[in-house]
Amino acid sequence: MTALSLAAAPRQSPSMVLAIVGGLACAFAIGKTLPVTMDTVSGALSPLCATAAESSPLDKVEPIGSYALPNVPGKRVTIVRVFYGPGGFSRPHRHAGSVTAYITKGAIRSQLGGGPVETFGVGQSFFEPPGATHLVSANASITEPAELIAVFVADEGAELTTYLE
Incomplete structure (x- = not known):
């Protein structure tokens, strides 16, 4: 996208932006931390997405x-x-x-x-x-x-x- 097309795009509500960022963080966390097996993904999906963020390395x-x-x-x-x-x-x-x-x-x-x-x-x-x-x-x-x-x-x-x- 060019700067012009970004400026012309409709503004999203803050809650929509937060939902998008949370979804992306969840997808990133799953892709980064889990082996690619359906059983593992389905078992771990709920706790990862519930926090809308990757678990901290401080845990x-x-x-x-x-x-x-x-x-x-x-x-x-x-x-x-x-x-x-x-x-x-x-x-x-x-x-x-x-x-x-x-x-x-x-x-x-x-x-x-x-x-x-x-x-x-x-x-x-x-x-x-x-x-x-x-x-x-x-x-x-x-x-x-x-x-x-x-x-x-x-x-x-x-x-x-x-x-x-």
Whole structure:
């Protein structure tokens, strides 16, 4: 397009421009980060597009500690810090054992099983019972980072997080 044809083009509403940019960001994220298989694309499409942005490279999980529970043989408590960059999220997953999450920075969107999507702010917590499906775990902001501390109580040697297909 030339500068003249761009100037003559009709102006789009801000919401239309935002929708187009979000769609392009979603398409870019899918094309950049996923193998080209239909099962993988269909399983990952929803969480990628729901945030209208690529997950941040700042998303990470940092181990804090892990301790055997001497009064409960075969069980272990593990504590991790989860960092979400702006617009960051985790794919749908489930955890071994139970998890309590405490928000230390920003706001976190969360949805378990068929329940509602809830938003938790600094100082709030939520609980995931054993075997619960964590469908949404995401930073509620696309401009600010968020962080939570997760405390797992699970069987000794268990795989703490299993991503869903």
